[in-house]
Amino acid sequence: MEKEGHTSQLWAPWRYAYVSDVGRKRDEGCVFCQAPRKSDEEALILYRGKSVYAILNRYPYNNGHLMIVPYRHVARLEELDMEELVEMMKVLRASLKALQEAYKPDGFNVGVNIGKAAGAGIEGHVHVHVVPRWFGDTNYMAVLAGVTVIPQLLSDSYKMLKPLIDKYMGEER
Numbered sequence: 001m002e003k004e005g006h007t008s009q010l011w012a013p014w015r016y017a018y019v020s021d022v023g024r025k026r027d028e029g030c031v032f033c034q035a036p037r038k039s040d041e042e043a044l045i046l047y048r049g050k051s052v053y054a055i056l057n058r059y060p061y062n063n064g065h066l067m068i069v070p071y072r073h074v075a076r077l078e079e080l081d082m083e084e085l086v087e088m089m090k091v092l093r094a095s096l097k098a099l100q101e102a103y104k105p106d107g108f109n110v111g112v113n114i115g116k117a118a119g120a121g122i123e124g125h126v127h128v129h130v131v132p133r134w135f136g137d138t139n140y141m142a143v144l145a146g147v148t149v150i151p152q153l154l155s156d157s158y159k160m161l162k163p164l165i166d167k168y169m170g171e172e173r
C-alpha cells in the first residue's frame, strides 16, 4: 500500500508514532478536541489562540516537533474559515521563530497529512506539523526512537518554547 519513495519516508515517521495509540484514542474520542479541555501543562499546549492552538507532539519526530490545530473538529483545510486560516499562519510563523531561537535548526518541515493515504494519524481533525530539522538528524532519530529520554526532552521543550511562542505571538497582534 505504501510507496517507499522519498516523500513517503520523509513524512511517515509521525504516522508510525500514532499507530500504537490510535485504538485507545478512538475510544476516548478525538485527541485534538480533548486536549484544550486539559491544562496547558498536562496537554503540552504551547499557545491558545482564538480559533487555533499550538501543542507539542508527544511522539516527536524530532526535538521541538509541534502541531498547530484548529479548535473546530474539521478534517480538511478547505473547511477552515478565514479567521482560522489567518491565525493558523500567524501561530505557524511565531512557532518557527520560537523554534529557531530555541534550537537553531538547519531547516524545517511544515506539513499537513490529509487522509489515510497521506499518512494522517488523526484523520478527522486537521493539524499542521512543524518539525525542526538538522543535517544528519535522520540517523539521530533512528537511535532515539522509542527511547525513554523522550519524556525529559518533552518537558524541556515545553518550558523553553512556551514563553518564546507567547513572545512572538505578541508581535503578531
Ligand SMILES: [Zn+2]
Binding pocket: 030, 031, 032, 033, 034, 072, 073, 074, 124, 125
Ligand atoms: Zn477533533
